[in-house]
Amino acid sequence: MSDYKYMCGFGSHFSSEDPRCPNALPVGQNTPQKCAYGLYAEQLSGTAFTAPRKENARTWLYRINPSAKHQPFQSYEKEGGKYLTHNWDEQKPNPNQMRWKPFDMPAPSEKVNFAQGLHTVCGAGDARCRHGLAVHVFMCNVSMKDCAFYNSDGDFLIVPQEGVLDITTEFGKMKVAPNEICVIPQGVRYSVNVAGPTRGYILEVYDNHFHLPDLGPIGANGLANPRDFETPVAWFENREVKDFAVISKYQGHLFVAKQNHSCFDVVAWHGNYVPYKYDLAKFNVINSVSFDHCDPSIFTVLTCPSSRYGTAIADFVIFPPRWSVQERTFRPPYYHRNCMSEFMGLILGRYEAKEEGFMPGGATLHSMMTPHGPDAKCFEGASNAKLVPERVAEGTQAFMFESSLSMAVTKWGEETCQKLDAKYYECWQMLKNNFKLQ
Ligand SMILES: O=C(O)Cc1cc(O)ccc1O
Numbered sequence: 001m002s003d004y005k006y007m008c009g010f011g012s013h014f015s016s017e018d019p020r021c022p023n024a025l026p027v028g029q030n031t032p033q034k035c036a037y038g039l040y041a042e043q044l045s046g047t048a049f050t051a052p053r054k055e056n057a058r059t060w061l062y063r064i065n066p067s068a069k070h071q072p073f074q075s076y077e078k079e080g081g082k083y084l085t086h087n088w089d090e091q092k093p094n095p096n097q098m099r100w101k102p103f104d105m106p107a108p109s110e111k112v113n114f115a116q117g118l119h120t121v122c123g124a125g126d127a128r129c130r131h132g133l134a135v136h137v138f139m140c141n142v143s144m145k146d147c148a149f150y151n152s153d154g155d156f157l158i159v160p161q162e163g164v165l166d167i168t169t170e171f172g173k174m175k176v177a178p179n180e181i182c183v184i185p186q187g188v189r190y191s192v193n194v195a196g197p198t199r200g201y202i203l204e205v206y207d208n209h210f211h212l213p214d215l216g217p218i219g220a221n222g223l224a225n226p227r228d229f230e231t232p233v234a235w236f237e238n239r240e241v242k243d244f245a246v247i248s249k250y251q252g253h254l255f256v257a258k259q260n261h262s263c264f265d266v267v268a269w270h271g272n273y274v275p276y277k278y279d280l281a282k283f284n285v286i287n288s289v290s291f292d293h294c295d296p297s298i299f300t301v302l303t304c305p306s307s308r309y310g311t312a313i314a315d316f317v318i319f320p321p322r323w324s325v326q327e328r329t330f331r332p333p334y335y336h337r338n339c340m341s342e343f344m345g346l347i348l349g350r351y352e353a354k355e356e357g358f359m360p361g362g363a364t365l366h367s368m369m370t371p372h373g374p375d376a377k378c379f380e381g382a383s384n385a386k387l388v389p390e391r392v393a394e395g396t397q398a399f400m401f402e403s404s405l406s407m408a409v410t411k412w413g414e415e416t417c418q419k420l421d422a423k424y425y426e427c428w429q430m431l432k433n434n435f436k437l438q
Protein backbone atom coordinates (compact mmCIF):
# COMPACT_ATOMS: atom_id res chain seq x y z
CA MET A 1 0.00 0.00 0.00
CA SER A 2 3.10 2.20 0.09
CA ASP A 3 2.60 3.67 -3.40
CA TYR A 4 -0.50 5.45 -2.12
CA LYS A 5 0.01 8.71 -0.28
CA TYR A 6 -2.37 10.19 2.23
CA MET A 7 -2.81 13.27 4.38
CA CYS A 8 -3.79 12.73 8.00
CA GLY A 9 -6.65 14.31 9.90
CA PHE A 10 -10.42 14.39 10.24
CA GLY A 11 -12.38 17.44 9.07
CA SER A 12 -9.16 19.23 8.22
CA HIS A 13 -8.81 21.85 5.52
CA PHE A 14 -6.39 20.13 3.16
CA SER A 15 -4.55 21.38 0.08
CA SER A 16 -3.08 19.02 -2.48
CA GLU A 17 -1.40 19.36 -5.87
CA ASP A 18 -0.32 16.53 -8.13
CA PRO A 19 3.51 16.88 -8.12
CA ARG A 20 3.47 17.02 -11.94
CA CYS A 21 1.82 20.45 -11.69
CA PRO A 22 3.41 22.57 -8.97
CA ASN A 23 1.53 25.77 -8.03
CA ALA A 24 -1.67 24.56 -9.67
CA LEU A 25 -3.64 25.90 -6.70
CA PRO A 26 -4.40 29.61 -6.92
CA VAL A 27 -2.87 31.70 -4.17
CA GLY A 28 -5.14 33.85 -2.00
CA GLN A 29 -8.31 33.26 -4.02
CA ASN A 30 -10.47 30.47 -5.42
CA THR A 31 -11.57 31.70 -8.82
CA PRO A 32 -8.83 33.53 -10.69
CA GLN A 33 -9.73 34.95 -14.06
CA LYS A 34 -7.51 32.25 -15.56
CA CYS A 35 -6.39 29.26 -13.51
CA ALA A 36 -2.84 27.90 -13.74
CA TYR A 37 -2.22 25.28 -16.46
CA GLY A 38 -5.53 26.27 -18.10
CA LEU A 39 -7.53 24.43 -15.44
CA TYR A 40 -11.19 24.93 -14.63
CA ALA A 41 -12.19 25.82 -11.05
CA GLU A 42 -15.18 23.89 -9.69
CA GLN A 43 -16.64 23.95 -6.20
CA LEU A 44 -18.06 20.76 -4.71
CA SER A 45 -20.44 21.70 -1.91
CA GLY A 46 -21.16 19.18 0.84
CA THR A 47 -23.29 21.47 2.98
CA ALA A 48 -25.56 24.44 2.31
CA PHE A 49 -23.52 27.56 1.52
CA THR A 50 -24.88 29.02 4.74
CA ALA A 51 -24.29 26.03 7.05
CA PRO A 52 -22.62 27.05 10.31
CA ARG A 53 -18.88 27.35 9.98
CA LYS A 54 -18.16 24.32 12.18
CA GLU A 55 -20.17 22.11 9.82
CA ASN A 56 -19.57 23.87 6.54
CA ALA A 57 -17.91 21.53 4.06
CA ARG A 58 -16.77 22.24 0.52
CA THR A 59 -13.81 21.66 -1.72
CA TRP A 60 -12.40 23.57 -4.66
CA LEU A 61 -11.31 21.31 -7.50
CA TYR A 62 -8.95 22.49 -10.26
CA ARG A 63 -9.55 20.21 -13.20
CA ILE A 64 -8.81 19.72 -16.86
CA ASN A 65 -12.47 19.53 -17.87
CA PRO A 66 -15.45 20.81 -15.90
CA SER A 67 -17.79 18.05 -14.70
CA ALA A 68 -20.65 19.71 -16.58
CA LYS A 69 -19.18 18.52 -19.89
CA HIS A 70 -21.17 15.33 -20.39
CA GLN A 71 -24.03 13.88 -22.45
CA PRO A 72 -27.51 13.65 -20.88
CA PHE A 73 -28.13 11.06 -18.17
CA GLN A 74 -29.95 7.90 -19.16
CA SER A 75 -31.17 4.95 -17.15
CA TYR A 76 -28.44 2.47 -16.18
CA GLU A 77 -30.88 -0.06 -14.83
CA LYS A 78 -30.32 -2.62 -17.60
CA GLU A 79 -26.61 -2.75 -16.85
CA GLY A 80 -26.74 -2.64 -13.06
CA GLY A 81 -28.57 -1.64 -9.95
CA LYS A 82 -31.32 -4.22 -10.37
CA TYR A 83 -31.32 -4.87 -6.64
CA LEU A 84 -30.61 -1.34 -5.55
CA THR A 85 -33.73 0.25 -4.16
CA HIS A 86 -35.11 2.93 -1.87
CA ASN A 87 -38.55 1.38 -1.92
CA TRP A 88 -39.15 0.32 1.65
CA ASP A 89 -42.65 -0.96 0.90
CA GLU A 90 -41.69 -3.93 -1.26
CA GLN A 91 -42.35 -6.33 1.61
CA LYS A 92 -44.72 -6.48 4.56
CA PRO A 93 -42.98 -5.35 7.73
CA ASN A 94 -41.17 -8.21 9.46
CA PRO A 95 -40.16 -7.76 13.10
CA ASN A 96 -38.34 -11.09 13.37
CA GLN A 97 -34.73 -11.50 14.31
CA MET A 98 -32.95 -11.96 11.01
CA ARG A 99 -29.69 -13.59 10.15
CA TRP A 100 -28.17 -13.93 6.71
CA LYS A 101 -25.60 -16.51 5.63
CA PRO A 102 -22.68 -14.99 3.70
CA PHE A 103 -23.96 -13.20 0.61
CA ASP A 104 -22.98 -14.95 -2.64
CA MET A 105 -20.17 -13.63 -4.77
CA PRO A 106 -21.02 -13.35 -8.48
CA ALA A 107 -20.54 -16.61 -10.40
CA PRO A 108 -17.11 -16.63 -12.12
CA SER A 109 -18.89 -16.62 -15.49
CA GLU A 110 -20.53 -13.28 -14.64
CA LYS A 111 -18.63 -10.02 -14.76
CA VAL A 112 -19.94 -7.64 -12.13
CA ASN A 113 -18.26 -4.41 -11.09
CA PHE A 114 -18.73 -2.46 -7.85
CA ALA A 115 -21.51 -0.22 -9.18
CA GLN A 116 -23.34 -3.18 -10.70
CA GLY A 117 -22.87 -5.29 -7.58
CA LEU A 118 -24.78 -3.04 -5.15
CA HIS A 119 -27.69 -4.79 -3.41
CA THR A 120 -29.93 -3.07 -0.87
CA VAL A 121 -30.71 -5.10 2.24
CA CYS A 122 -32.72 -2.69 4.38
CA GLY A 123 -33.31 0.95 5.08
CA ALA A 124 -35.74 3.73 5.93
CA GLY A 125 -36.52 7.26 4.91
CA ASP A 126 -36.37 9.18 1.73
CA ALA A 127 -33.37 10.52 -0.13
CA ARG A 128 -35.61 13.20 -1.65
CA CYS A 129 -36.37 14.61 1.79
CA ARG A 130 -32.78 14.11 2.94
CA HIS A 131 -33.75 11.91 5.85
CA GLY A 132 -32.94 8.25 6.31
CA LEU A 133 -30.44 5.54 5.62
CA ALA A 134 -29.89 2.42 3.58
CA VAL A 135 -27.78 -0.66 4.15
CA HIS A 136 -26.34 -2.20 1.02
CA VAL A 137 -23.97 -5.06 0.36
CA PHE A 138 -21.75 -5.27 -2.70
CA MET A 139 -20.42 -8.38 -4.38
CA CYS A 140 -18.25 -7.90 -7.43
CA ASN A 141 -15.45 -9.59 -9.35
CA VAL A 142 -14.20 -7.15 -12.00
CA SER A 143 -12.85 -3.61 -11.97
CA MET A 144 -14.73 -0.57 -13.18
CA LYS A 145 -13.17 0.34 -16.51
CA ASP A 146 -13.59 3.76 -18.07
CA CYS A 147 -16.36 4.53 -15.67
CA ALA A 148 -16.97 6.24 -12.36
CA PHE A 149 -19.74 6.11 -9.80
CA TYR A 150 -21.14 8.78 -7.50
CA ASN A 151 -24.02 8.94 -5.11
CA SER A 152 -26.33 11.94 -5.35
CA ASP A 153 -28.39 10.72 -2.40
CA GLY A 154 -25.96 10.69 0.51
CA ASP A 155 -22.64 9.49 1.88
CA PHE A 156 -21.35 5.93 1.63
CA LEU A 157 -19.43 4.38 4.50
CA ILE A 158 -17.86 1.33 2.87
CA VAL A 159 -16.74 -1.72 4.85
CA PRO A 160 -14.82 -4.20 2.67
CA GLN A 161 -15.11 -7.73 3.99
CA GLU A 162 -13.30 -9.79 1.35
CA GLY A 163 -10.89 -8.43 -1.25
CA VAL A 164 -9.10 -5.09 -1.40
CA LEU A 165 -10.76 -2.02 -2.91
CA ASP A 166 -8.35 -0.05 -5.03
CA ILE A 167 -10.25 3.20 -5.38
CA THR A 168 -9.47 6.07 -7.72
CA THR A 169 -11.36 9.17 -6.64
CA GLU A 170 -11.44 12.67 -8.03
CA PHE A 171 -9.26 13.57 -5.03
CA GLY A 172 -6.64 10.85 -5.55
CA LYS A 173 -6.17 7.14 -4.96
CA MET A 174 -6.79 5.04 -1.89
CA LYS A 175 -6.54 1.36 -1.11
CA VAL A 176 -9.00 -0.02 1.38
CA ALA A 177 -8.50 -3.56 2.67
CA PRO A 178 -10.70 -5.63 4.98
CA ASN A 179 -10.44 -4.22 8.53
CA GLU A 180 -10.24 -0.75 7.02
CA ILE A 181 -13.19 1.42 6.02
CA CYS A 182 -13.64 4.44 3.84
CA VAL A 183 -16.19 7.21 3.52
CA ILE A 184 -17.04 8.63 0.12
CA PRO A 185 -19.18 11.72 0.59
CA GLN A 186 -22.19 12.58 -1.52
CA GLY A 187 -21.22 13.59 -5.04
CA VAL A 188 -17.58 12.47 -5.00
CA ARG A 189 -16.78 10.37 -8.08
CA TYR A 190 -14.78 7.19 -7.87
CA SER A 191 -13.91 4.01 -9.65
CA VAL A 192 -13.22 0.73 -7.87
CA ASN A 193 -10.62 -1.79 -9.01
CA VAL A 194 -10.68 -5.27 -7.55
CA ALA A 195 -8.33 -8.24 -7.91
CA GLY A 196 -10.98 -10.97 -7.75
CA PRO A 197 -14.18 -11.79 -5.88
CA THR A 198 -14.84 -8.88 -3.52
CA ARG A 199 -17.56 -8.31 -0.96
CA GLY A 200 -18.49 -5.74 1.62
CA TYR A 201 -21.13 -3.70 3.38
CA ILE A 202 -22.25 -0.09 2.88
CA LEU A 203 -23.98 2.29 5.25
CA GLU A 204 -25.62 5.09 3.31
CA VAL A 205 -26.90 8.16 5.13
CA TYR A 206 -29.03 10.93 3.66
CA ASP A 207 -29.32 13.47 6.48
CA ASN A 208 -25.84 14.50 7.34
CA HIS A 209 -22.18 13.61 7.03
CA PHE A 210 -20.24 11.35 9.38
CA HIS A 211 -18.74 12.94 12.47
CA LEU A 212 -16.43 11.71 15.17
CA PRO A 213 -18.47 11.11 18.33
CA ASP A 214 -18.10 13.48 21.24
CA LEU A 215 -15.85 12.00 23.92
CA GLY A 216 -17.46 13.52 27.03
CA PRO A 217 -15.61 12.44 30.17
CA ILE A 218 -13.27 10.22 28.13
CA GLY A 219 -11.38 13.43 27.44
CA ALA A 220 -9.55 14.83 24.47
CA ASN A 221 -8.20 11.51 23.14
CA GLY A 222 -9.48 8.04 22.48
CA LEU A 223 -11.70 5.86 20.30
CA ALA A 224 -10.98 6.81 16.67
CA ASN A 225 -8.38 9.57 16.86
CA PRO A 226 -8.59 12.28 14.16
CA ARG A 227 -4.99 11.88 13.03
CA ASP A 228 -5.60 8.28 11.98
CA PHE A 229 -8.01 9.24 9.19
CA GLU A 230 -6.34 9.39 5.80
CA THR A 231 -7.30 11.41 2.74
CA PRO A 232 -5.65 10.78 -0.64
CA VAL A 233 -3.36 13.29 -2.32
CA ALA A 234 -4.24 14.78 -5.71
CA TRP A 235 -3.73 12.55 -8.74
CA PHE A 236 -4.95 13.10 -12.27
CA GLU A 237 -5.05 11.56 -15.70
CA ASN A 238 -5.52 13.59 -18.86
CA ARG A 239 -7.22 10.91 -20.85
CA GLU A 240 -9.63 11.15 -23.73
CA VAL A 241 -12.00 8.22 -23.68
CA LYS A 242 -14.64 7.66 -26.32
CA ASP A 243 -17.39 6.71 -23.92
CA PHE A 244 -16.34 7.37 -20.36
CA ALA A 245 -19.38 6.50 -18.22
CA VAL A 246 -20.33 8.52 -15.16
CA ILE A 247 -22.88 6.56 -13.15
CA SER A 248 -25.02 8.39 -10.62
CA LYS A 249 -27.30 6.97 -7.98
CA TYR A 250 -30.01 9.60 -7.99
CA GLN A 251 -33.17 9.22 -5.92
CA GLY A 252 -32.41 5.53 -5.54
CA HIS A 253 -32.00 4.79 -9.27
CA LEU A 254 -28.88 4.43 -11.38
CA PHE A 255 -28.28 6.75 -14.31
CA VAL A 256 -25.35 6.98 -16.67
CA ALA A 257 -23.94 9.94 -18.57
CA LYS A 258 -21.30 9.46 -21.24
CA GLN A 259 -18.45 11.90 -21.76
CA ASN A 260 -15.32 11.99 -23.87
CA HIS A 261 -12.81 12.31 -21.04
CA SER A 262 -11.89 10.65 -17.78
CA CYS A 263 -13.40 12.41 -14.76
CA PHE A 264 -10.20 11.76 -12.81
CA ASP A 265 -8.67 14.94 -14.10
CA VAL A 266 -8.41 16.97 -10.90
CA VAL A 267 -4.87 18.34 -10.84
CA ALA A 268 -5.15 20.11 -7.49
CA TRP A 269 -7.75 20.69 -4.81
CA HIS A 270 -8.24 22.36 -1.46
CA GLY A 271 -11.00 22.06 1.09
CA ASN A 272 -12.56 20.02 3.86
CA TYR A 273 -15.13 17.99 1.91
CA VAL A 274 -13.11 14.89 1.14
CA PRO A 275 -13.08 11.10 0.96
CA TYR A 276 -11.10 9.33 3.65
CA LYS A 277 -10.13 5.92 4.98
CA TYR A 278 -9.51 4.56 8.46
CA ASP A 279 -7.79 1.42 9.71
CA LEU A 280 -9.99 -0.20 12.37
CA ALA A 281 -6.87 -1.64 14.05
CA LYS A 282 -6.04 1.93 15.10
CA PHE A 283 -9.19 2.24 17.22
CA ASN A 284 -8.31 3.04 20.82
CA VAL A 285 -10.62 0.70 22.72
CA ILE A 286 -12.09 2.01 25.96
CA ASN A 287 -14.21 -0.21 28.20
CA SER A 288 -15.07 -1.13 31.77
CA VAL A 289 -12.10 -2.13 33.96
CA SER A 290 -14.25 -2.80 37.01
CA PHE A 291 -17.61 -4.50 36.46
CA ASP A 292 -20.55 -4.74 34.04
CA HIS A 293 -20.84 -4.67 30.28
CA CYS A 294 -20.65 -1.17 28.81
CA ASP A 295 -23.16 -0.17 26.16
CA PRO A 296 -21.74 -0.68 22.66
CA SER A 297 -21.75 3.07 22.02
CA ILE A 298 -18.35 2.97 23.74
CA PHE A 299 -17.07 1.46 20.46
CA THR A 300 -18.46 4.14 18.12
CA VAL A 301 -16.08 4.94 15.28
CA LEU A 302 -18.23 7.44 13.39
CA THR A 303 -21.72 8.82 13.81
CA CYS A 304 -24.18 10.50 11.50
CA PRO A 305 -26.16 12.71 13.87
CA SER A 306 -29.83 13.48 13.54
CA SER A 307 -31.26 16.81 14.62
CA ARG A 308 -32.18 15.19 17.96
CA TYR A 309 -29.15 15.62 20.18
CA GLY A 310 -27.49 12.30 21.09
CA THR A 311 -29.67 10.26 18.72
CA ALA A 312 -28.00 9.09 15.55
CA ILE A 313 -29.37 8.50 12.09
CA ALA A 314 -26.68 5.85 12.20
CA ASP A 315 -23.66 4.99 14.30
CA PHE A 316 -20.85 2.86 12.95
CA VAL A 317 -19.73 0.72 15.89
CA ILE A 318 -17.05 -2.00 15.96
CA PHE A 319 -16.31 -4.90 18.29
CA PRO A 320 -12.52 -5.03 18.13
CA PRO A 321 -10.02 -7.37 19.77
CA ARG A 322 -9.41 -6.22 23.35
CA TRP A 323 -8.87 -7.29 26.94
CA SER A 324 -11.88 -8.27 28.96
CA VAL A 325 -11.30 -7.88 32.68
CA GLN A 326 -14.63 -7.14 34.34
CA GLU A 327 -15.17 -8.86 37.69
CA ARG A 328 -18.43 -10.53 38.85
CA THR A 329 -19.85 -9.81 35.39
CA PHE A 330 -21.60 -11.63 32.61
CA ARG A 331 -19.13 -10.39 30.05
CA PRO A 332 -20.74 -10.93 26.61
CA PRO A 333 -23.38 -8.55 25.25
CA TYR A 334 -26.45 -8.52 27.46
CA TYR A 335 -30.00 -9.51 26.48
CA HIS A 336 -31.49 -6.53 24.85
CA ARG A 337 -34.51 -4.76 23.44
CA ASN A 338 -33.69 -1.50 21.78
CA CYS A 339 -35.56 1.55 20.48
CA MET A 340 -32.90 1.59 17.74
CA SER A 341 -32.40 -0.84 14.81
CA GLU A 342 -29.22 -2.90 14.85
CA PHE A 343 -27.74 -4.22 11.61
CA MET A 344 -24.55 -6.21 12.16
CA GLY A 345 -21.91 -7.59 9.83
CA LEU A 346 -18.82 -9.66 10.37
CA ILE A 347 -15.55 -8.83 8.64
CA LEU A 348 -13.54 -11.70 10.07
CA GLY A 349 -13.60 -14.28 12.82
CA ARG A 350 -16.55 -14.89 15.07
CA TYR A 351 -18.85 -12.60 17.05
CA GLU A 352 -18.59 -12.91 20.81
CA ALA A 353 -22.33 -13.31 21.45
CA LYS A 354 -22.84 -16.14 18.98
CA GLU A 355 -21.07 -19.48 18.97
CA GLU A 356 -22.07 -20.28 15.41
CA GLY A 357 -24.26 -19.26 12.49
CA PHE A 358 -23.15 -15.65 12.15
CA MET A 359 -20.38 -15.86 9.58
CA PRO A 360 -17.97 -13.44 7.89
CA GLY A 361 -19.77 -11.92 4.92
CA GLY A 362 -23.16 -12.59 6.52
CA ALA A 363 -25.31 -10.25 8.60
CA THR A 364 -27.96 -9.91 11.26
CA LEU A 365 -30.77 -7.44 11.80
CA HIS A 366 -32.42 -6.91 15.16
CA SER A 367 -35.16 -4.44 14.49
CA MET A 368 -36.74 -1.98 16.81
CA MET A 369 -37.70 -3.63 20.11
CA THR A 370 -36.95 -7.11 18.75
CA PRO A 371 -35.38 -9.07 21.60
CA HIS A 372 -31.91 -10.54 21.06
CA GLY A 373 -28.70 -11.40 22.86
CA PRO A 374 -26.29 -14.26 23.44
CA ASP A 375 -27.23 -17.70 22.20
CA ALA A 376 -27.67 -20.58 24.62
CA LYS A 377 -24.10 -21.85 24.29
CA CYS A 378 -22.62 -18.42 24.87
CA PHE A 379 -24.85 -17.88 27.91
CA GLU A 380 -23.84 -21.20 29.45
CA GLY A 381 -20.15 -20.62 28.82
CA ALA A 382 -19.99 -17.03 30.04
CA SER A 383 -22.14 -17.67 33.11
CA ASN A 384 -19.66 -20.27 34.30
CA ALA A 385 -16.37 -18.89 32.99
CA LYS A 386 -13.52 -18.13 35.35
CA LEU A 387 -13.26 -14.34 35.26
CA VAL A 388 -9.56 -13.99 34.59
CA PRO A 389 -8.28 -11.18 32.36
CA GLU A 390 -8.79 -12.50 28.88
CA ARG A 391 -8.24 -11.39 25.31
CA VAL A 392 -11.59 -11.39 23.52
CA ALA A 393 -12.48 -11.16 19.86
CA GLU A 394 -8.86 -11.95 18.93
CA GLY A 395 -8.47 -12.03 15.16
CA THR A 396 -12.07 -10.97 14.68
CA GLN A 397 -13.95 -7.84 13.68
CA ALA A 398 -17.70 -7.50 13.93
CA PHE A 399 -19.49 -4.20 13.41
CA MET A 400 -22.90 -2.65 13.81
CA PHE A 401 -24.84 0.01 11.93
CA GLU A 402 -27.20 1.23 14.64
CA SER A 403 -30.00 3.53 13.60
CA SER A 404 -32.76 5.46 15.32
CA LEU A 405 -34.93 4.75 12.26
CA SER A 406 -37.09 1.66 11.87
CA MET A 407 -35.68 -0.15 8.86
CA ALA A 408 -37.59 -2.22 6.32
CA VAL A 409 -36.02 -5.20 4.58
CA THR A 410 -36.07 -5.28 0.79
CA LYS A 411 -37.43 -8.10 -1.34
CA TRP A 412 -33.86 -8.97 -2.28
CA GLY A 413 -32.89 -9.11 1.39
CA GLU A 414 -35.84 -11.19 2.46
CA GLU A 415 -36.35 -13.44 -0.55
CA THR A 416 -34.24 -13.09 -3.65
CA CYS A 417 -30.84 -13.47 -2.03
CA GLN A 418 -31.94 -16.76 -0.44
CA LYS A 419 -29.52 -16.25 2.43
CA LEU A 420 -31.97 -15.61 5.23
CA ASP A 421 -31.54 -18.27 7.89
CA ALA A 422 -35.01 -19.42 8.92
CA LYS A 423 -33.53 -21.23 11.90
CA TYR A 424 -31.97 -18.21 13.54
CA TYR A 425 -34.61 -18.04 16.29
CA GLU A 426 -33.55 -21.51 17.42
CA CYS A 427 -30.33 -20.20 18.95
CA TRP A 428 -32.34 -18.86 21.90
CA GLN A 429 -34.73 -21.79 22.35
CA MET A 430 -32.35 -23.88 24.44
CA LEU A 431 -31.99 -21.14 27.04
CA LYS A 432 -33.15 -22.81 30.22
CA ASN A 433 -35.38 -21.57 32.94
CA ASN A 434 -32.84 -21.58 35.76
CA PHE A 435 -35.15 -19.97 38.29
CA LYS A 436 -34.77 -21.20 41.84
CA LEU A 437 -36.63 -19.79 44.81
CA GLN A 438 -34.00 -19.24 47.45
O1 LIG B 1 -25.00 -7.93 19.71
C1 LIG B 1 -25.69 -6.92 19.71
O2 LIG B 1 -26.91 -6.94 19.71
C2 LIG B 1 -25.01 -5.57 19.79
C3 LIG B 1 -24.74 -5.21 21.19
C4 LIG B 1 -23.50 -5.37 21.73
C5 LIG B 1 -23.23 -5.06 23.02
O3 LIG B 1 -22.00 -5.22 23.50
C6 LIG B 1 -24.24 -4.60 23.84
C7 LIG B 1 -25.50 -4.41 23.32
C8 LIG B 1 -25.76 -4.72 22.01
O4 LIG B 1 -26.97 -4.53 21.48
Ligand SMILES: [Fe+2]
Nearest residue numbers: 336342366372
Ligand atom coordinates in the same frame (compact mmCIF):
# COMPACT_ATOMS: atom_id res chain seq x y z
FE1 LIG C 1 -28.22 -5.40 20.46
